[in-house]
Amino acid sequence: xxxxxxxxxxxxxxxxxxxxxxxxxxxxxxxxxxxxxxxxxxxxxxxxxxxxxxxxxxxxxxxxxxxxxxxxxxxxxxxxxxxxxxxxxxxxxxxxxxxxxxxxxxxxxxxxxxxxxxxxxxxxxxxxxxxxxxxxxxxxxxxxxxxxxxxxxxxxxxxxxxxxxxxxxxxxxxxxxxxxxxxxxxxxxxxxxxxxxxxxxxxxxxxxxxxxxxxxxxxxxxxxxxxxxxxxxxxxxxxxxxxxxxxxxxxxxxxxxxxxxxxxxxxxxxxxxxxxxxxxxxxxxxxxxxxxxxxxxxxxxxxxxxxxxxxxxxxxxxxxxxxxxxxxxxxxxxxxxxxxxxxxxxxxxxxxxxxxxxxxxxxxxxxxxxxxxxxxxxxxxxxxxxxxxxxxxxx
Amino acid sequence: xxxxxxxxxxxxxxxxxxxxxxxxxxxxxxxxxxxxxxxxxxxxxxxxxxxxxxxxxxxxxxxxxxxxxxxxxxxxxxxxxxxxxxxxxxxxxxxxxxxxxxxxxxxxxxxxxxxxxxxxxxxxxxxxxxxxxxxxxxxxxxxxxxxxxxxxxxxxxxxxxxxxxxxxxxxxxxxxxxxxxxxxxxxxxxxxxxxxxxxxxxxxxxxxxxxxxxxxxxxxxxxxxxxxxxxxxxxxxxxxxxxxxxxxxxxxxxxxxxxxxxxxxxxxxxxxxxxxxxxxxxxxxxxxxxxxxxxxxxxxxxxxxxxxxxxxxxxxxxxxxxxxxxxxxxxxxxxxxxxxxxxxxxxxxxxxxxxxxxxxxxxxxxxxxxxxxxxxxxxxxxxxxxxxxxxxxxx
Numbered sequence: 059x060x061x062x063x064x065x066x067x068x069x070x071x072x073x074x075x076x077x078x079x080x081x082x083x084x085x086x087x088x089x090x091x092x093x094x095x096x097x098x099x100x101x102x103x104x105x106x107x108x109x110x111x112x113x114x115x116x117x118x119x120x121x122x123x124x125x126x127x128x129x130x131x132x133x134x135x136x137x138x139x140x141x142x143x144x145x146x147x148x149x150x151x152x153x154x155x156x157x158x159x160x161x162x163x164x165x166x167x168x169x170x171x172x173x174x175x176x177x178x179x180x181x182x183x184x185x186x187x188x189x190x191x192x193x194x195x196x197x198x199x200x201x202x203x204x205x206x207x208x209x210x211x212x213x214x215x216x217x218x219x220x221x222x223x224x225x226x227x228x229x230x231x232x233x234x235x236x237x238x239x240x241x242x243x244x245x246x247x248x249x250x251x252x253x254x255x256x257x258x259x260x261x262x263x264x265x266x267x268x269x270x271x272x273x274x275x276x277x278x279x280x281x282x283x284x285x286x287x288x289x290x291x292x293x294x295x296x297x298x299x300x301x302x303x304x305x306x307x308x309x310x311x312x313x314x315x316x317x318x319x320x321x322x323x324x325x326x327x328x329x330x331x332x333x334x335x336x337x338x339x340x341x342x343x344x345x346x347x348x349x350x351x352x353x354x355x356x357x358x359x360x361x362x363x364x365x366x367x368x369x370x371x372x373x374x375x376x377x378x379x380x381x382x383x384x385x386x387x388x389x390x391x392x393x394x395x396x397x398x399x400x401x402x403x404x405x406x407x408x409x410x411x412x413x414x415x416x417x418x419x420x421x422x423x424x425x426x427x428x429x430x431x432x433x434x435x436x437x438x439x440x441x442x443x444x445x446x447x448x449x450x451x452x453x
Numbered sequence: 454x455x456x457x458x459x460x461x462x463x464x465x466x467x468x469x470x471x472x473x474x475x476x477x478x479x480x481x482x483x484x485x486x487x488x489x490x491x492x493x494x495x496x497x498x499x500x501x502x503x504x505x506x507x508x509x510x511x512x513x514x515x516x517x518x519x520x521x522x523x524x525x526x527x528x529x530x531x532x533x534x535x536x537x538x539x540x541x542x543x544x545x546x547x548x549x550x551x552x553x554x555x556x557x558x559x560x561x562x563x564x565x566x567x568x569x570x571x572x573x574x575x576x577x578x579x580x581x582x583x584x585x586x587x588x589x590x591x592x593x594x595x596x597x598x599x600x601x602x603x604x605x606x607x608x609x610x611x612x613x614x615x616x617x618x619x620x621x622x623x624x625x626x627x628x629x630x631x632x633x634x635x636x637x638x639x640x641x642x643x644x645x646x647x648x649x650x651x652x653x654x655x656x657x658x659x660x661x662x663x664x665x666x667x668x669x670x671x672x673x674x675x676x677x678x679x680x681x682x683x684x685x686x687x688x689x690x691x692x693x694x695x696x697x698x699x700x701x702x703x704x705x706x707x708x709x710x711x712x713x714x715x716x717x718x719x720x721x722x723x724x725x726x727x728x729x730x731x732x733x734x735x736x737x738x739x740x741x742x743x744x745x746x747x748x749x750x751x752x753x754x755x756x757x758x759x760x761x762x763x764x765x766x767x768x769x770x771x772x773x774x775x776x777x778x779x780x781x782x783x784x785x786x787x788x789x790x791x792x793x794x795x796x797x798x799x800x801x802x803x804x805x806x807x808x809x810x811x812x813x814x815x816x817x818x819x820x821x822x823x824x825x826x827x828x829x830x831x832x833x834x835x836x837x838x839x840x841x842x843x844x845x846x847x848x
Contacts, residue, residue, distance in 0.1 A: 104771035104779050135767050137780075137796030170764025171797045234751055234768070275750040277765075278772035355670040355750070355835075356629060356843055363844025369565025370672075372530050373629070376499035377673035384499050385532075401532030402566045440750075441844070445837050448751055449758025 062195045062213040064224035064249035066090045066291025069198040070190035074182035076130030076175070077168060084179075085127040085193075085201030086186040087245065088155060092121030093287040094254045095163075096261035100282035106134035108164035109283055111144045115160055119254065123161040125245060125285060126151060126183075127202050129230070130168040134280035143174045150180065154187040165243045165283050167204055167230060195228050202230035202243050205447055210319040216308045218301045220294040223250040225308055227316045229284075233325040233448060235274035236353070242320065244269065244284040246313065250305060251290030253297070260306040261286045268313035272436045274324035275444070276353035321436045326443025330436055331361055333422045338431030343380035345433040347424060350378035352437030362439035364415040366408060368396040371422060386427040392420060457590045457608040459619035459644035461485045461686025464588035466596040469577035471525030471570070472563060479574075480522040480588075480596030481581040482640065483550060487516030488682040489649045490558075491656035495677035502528045502535035503559035504678055506543075510555055514649065518556040520640060520680060521546060521578075522597045524625070525563040529675035538569045545575065549582040560638045560678050562599055562625060590623050597625035597638050600842055605714035611703045613696045615689040618645040620703055622711045624679075628720040628843060630669035631748070637715065639664065639679040641708065645700060646685030648692070655701040656681045663708035667831045669719035670839070671748035716831045721838025723813070725831055726756055730819045733826030738775035740828040742819060745773030747832030757834035759810040761803060763791040766817060781822040787815060 063069060067089050071082040097116045099109050115122060126147060133140045148159035155162075199209040213226035231242030246261070265284055286309075296305050321330050333352050338344035351357055354374040360367040368391050375387065385400035392414035395403050414420075420439075458464060462484050466477035492511045494504050510517060521542060528535045543554035550557075594604040608621035626637030641656070660679055681704075691700050716725050728747050733739035746752055749769040755762040763786050770782065780795035787809035790798050809815075815834075 100772075102768065102771035103777065104767055104782075132764070135764055135779075135792065135795070135797060137794075139796070169762070170768055171792070173797070173799075234765075236772075277749055277751050277768065280764075280768050280771060354672055355839070356672050359840050359843035362840065365845055367564070369527070369530055369675075370629075372499055373497065373565055373672065373675050376497035376675060377631075380498075382498065384530075387499075397530065397566070399532075400530070401534070402530060402568070404568070440840065442837050442840050444750070445754050445757065445835065445840060448754035449836070450760055 063226055064247050064291065066249055066289045067247050068191040069193035070186045071193050071197055071201040072182040072185035074178045076128060076178060082201040083129045084182045084186050085198045086190060087125040087198060088190055089123055089287060089289040091289045091291055092123060093289040094252055094257050095122045096258040096286035098262060098265050098284050100279060102278050102280045104135050104280045106132055106166060106281040107136055107140035107144050108133055108166045109281060110141060112163050112283060115163060118160065120160070122163055122287065123157050124151065124155060125163045125165065127165045127243065129202050129204050131166060131172050131174055132168045132170045132281050133166045133174060134170045136171065136173055139173055143176060146176060147179055147183070150183050154184055163285055165285070167202060167243050167281055170280055195226050199228040199230065204230065205232045205325055206230055207232065207323050210316050210323065212312050212315045214308065214312055216304060218294055218296060218304060219298065221292065223248060223292045223294050225312055227312050229316050229320060231320045232323050233274060234277040234279040235272065235320060235324065236276045236278045242279065242282055246284065246286040246309065248288045249290065249292035250288055251295040252288045256302060257286065257288050260302065260309060264306060264310040264313050267310055268317045271434055272317045272321045273349065273352045274321065274327070274438045318436060321438045324438025325447045326441050327438035328441055329361055329418055329420055329439040331420050331422060331439060333435045333437060335424045335426060336432045337425040337427045337429050339381060339427070339429040340431040341433055343382065344426065344431040346378040346380040347375045347426060348433045348435040350374040351422065352435045355440055358437070358440035361415065361420055362441040364412060366391060366411040366415060372397055375424060380426070382426040388425040390423040458621055459642050459686065461644055461684045462642050463586040464593040465581045465585035466588050466592055467577040467580035469573045471523060471573060477596040478524045479577045479581050480593045481585060482520040482593060483585055484518055484682060484684040486684045486686055487518060488684040489647055489652050490517045491653040491681035493657060493660050493679050495674060497673050497675045499530050499675045501561060501676040502531055502539050503561045504676060505536060506539045507558050507678060510558060513555065515555065517558055517682065518552050519546065519550060520558045520560065522560045522638065524597050524599050526561060526567050526569055527563045527565045527676050528561045528569060529565045531566065531568055534568055538571060541571060542574055542578070545578050546582070549579055558680055560680070562597060562638050562676055565675060590621050594623040594625065599625065600627045600720055601625055602627065602718050605711050605718065607707050607710045609703065609707055611699060613689055613691060613699060614693065616687065618643060618687045618689050620707055622707050624711045624715060626715045627718050628669060629672040629674040630667065630715060630719065631671045631673045637674065637677055641679065641681040641704065643683045644685065644687035645683055646690040647683045651697055652681065652683055655697065655704060659701060659705040659708050662705055663712045666829055667712045667716045668744065668747045669716065669722070669833045713831060716833050719833025720842045721836050722833035723836055724756055724815050724834040725813065726815050726817055726834060728817045728830045728832060730821060731827045732820040732822045732824050734776060734822070734824040735826040736828055738777065739821065739826040741773040741775040742770045742821060743828045743830040745769040746817065747830045750835055753832070753835035756810065756815055757836040759807060761786060761806040761810060767792055770819060775821070777821040783820040785818040
């Protein structure tokens with residue numbers, strides 16, 4: 059058991075060569091105590107086989123003990139056989155670990171539409187079980203990586219009225235990122251003890267403010283899953299309102315940190331665009347505008363090139379589907395006002411702006427009118443490297 | 454008056470150096486007789502000043518005589534001053550041509566948010582008026598080009614019961630292309646005589662089947678405008694149902710031809726993706742799926758790279774918002790079935806498919822279920838050249 063995982067959790071990995079040999083592509087997380095589960099899943103109609111399995115476990119509401127993760131194959135769009143393969147993995151692992159099959163969750167990422175090679179699973183699962191405790195958060199995260207340039211994880215401790223607890227978040231994701239009520243593969247662990255309903259509430263609100271507010275390419279994947287496991291191994295039960303609020307704030311902070319890393323590592327991305335929309339009639343209108351701007355290829359390529367072509371941002375707001383009065387709209391780019399009450403600001407700040415656009419984080423503030431609706435979104439830029447990576451991802 | 458324009462229409466151009474010197478960037482089209490106008494405009498809330506002017510002219514319902522087009526500046530997001538500049542152009546031109554200001558339509562394309570340099574307009578407008586008749590359809594189309602790699606136009610004649618008429622369509626567009634009830638700049642001319650309501654009906658249906666079914670980057674622009682002018686100079690009045698149907702079929706055919714050119718010239722595009730969705734519960738569901746697939750960066754980059762990564766196509770269908778049963782979905786890529794009733798087709802056709810994906814036109818056929826809803830969409834791929842063009846469009 060390594061230091062940065064919360065108490066009572068152990069991780070192991072194996073090299074199964076699901077897609078390419080010579081790297082860990084199977085990760086295992088086991089809790090010594092039963093865990094309370096909270097989870098959110100993709101809204102994609104083609105949700106992957108592991109998503110269907112996990113959703114059933116969440117619905118049953120019983121404690122869980124382990125998560126098995128793999129990269130290389132997404133096990134999505136694989137029909138009945140995909141589900142049978144998940145169940146086979148649960149059975150094999152249940153024997154190795156002395157658990158019930160329905161205490162084991164699965165998360166998968168990789169190519170859509172390919173069936174698992176169960177021979178490889180049969181060889182690699184005992185390996186991962188054998189080295190349980192040898193890996194830290196980084197090790198487990200690396201086993202989930204595909205086109206990720208770096209592993210995304212963070213951990214922290216938190217002092218509550220009953221004592222200290224730990225939180226750890228591990229995620230993967232670089233492309234096909236536009237989480238919708240869930241994210242790419244992500245696991246959040248805590249050794250706090252929390253009641254199931256409270257934990258799911260805290261979890262849903264925290265994810266909604268963080269992972270659900272990032273986009274790389276607007277493609278919501280078949281496998282988006284975020285699992286939150288609380289095993290109570292710290293001996294600290296989180297019950298009173300103040301402690302619950304502190305846990306939610308800490309979880310939100312750490313999820314925000316890791317979701318930022320996801321955008322930062324958007325395939326080939328050089329910059330993170332921080333979009334803030336205010337003054338909308340409703341939060342939904344603000345969200346429509348933020349998403350249209352954050353997913354616009356023209357905005358993303360302009361930011362990539364350091365071009366202060368702000369008209370593309372306003373254009374995206376205009377076709378977003380949100381209702382507003384164009385004559386009340388304003389735009390501030392990197393702290394410099396470019397558009398005010400529907401008219402351009404004519405000053406000579408192009409050079410100053412060009413310098414600011416070279417930075418790795420770019421601020422886009424949009425005011426839609428006089429309403430109270432608002433939304434924030436983090437988006438990656440779009441460069442040559444995205445095209446290179448995605449025009450031959452499978453090879 | 455040049456041969457490929459319908460009878461009674463004349464074109465002229467001028468070099469105003471709106472953005473760069475040394476190329477025609479102002480085009481003028483004048484009809485010797487009053488024209489019946491049909492038109493469709495962008496749904497973007499930030500519709501450009503010329504769109505607002507043209508919309509008012511369409512609403513007034515009076516005959517029109519001329520169109521002035523420019524590239525270099527879009528005159529969008531330019532507030533009150535943008536509208537005043539349009540009116541100034543109408544007044545200047547009305548004097549030069551002996552027309553009323555409200556008989557003159559405007560269409561603009563270029564950078565959003567910059568005000569016109571009216572000094573340049575004042576010098577160039579008389580130039581264009583002086584050389585009226587010197588340009589053919591290609592000449593006028595070239596004056597509207599921005600990042601277009603080639604001019605997009607087509608003309609044809611049509612034998613009706615009362616005699617022969619001509620049709621000519623001229624369009625510009627390469628980026629910011631996702632027409633929504635309209636298109637990028639496009640002018641359709643005919644020397645047929647048609648009653649106003651019948652002409653708008655024919656025009657709307659033809660545009661809906663053609664220009665409204667193409668996408669390059671999913672960005673619906675501030676300036677999308679398609680104008681249809683019928684001047685009756687052929688002496689042929691189109692009145693009976695058979696003639697009206699023949700005119701609609703011919704217009705649809707020629708608009709389809711030119712809208713295909715738009716996708717073909719999608720910024721940096723190498724391939725046209727022909728997406729067909731059938732078996733949906735409704736046409737709207739089929740459209741949602743077609744648009745999600747056609748605008749998916751991951752689908753577009755895979756097709757660009759010739760990668761038969763069909764899972765990305767199915768994934769986009771899954772997040773499109775359409776309702777369907779994943780277990781009934783099928784996919785045929787370039788004539789080869791990859792997905793059937795929700796499960797992958799396991800055969801060894803990768804090499805065959807790789808060869809087919811090298812062609813310039815790629816067929817994607819999706820069956821969603823057993824319903825009667827269907828839709829087709831033409832989309833461009835997404836390559837390095839798009840990023841290059843759009844990361845420094847303004848410079």
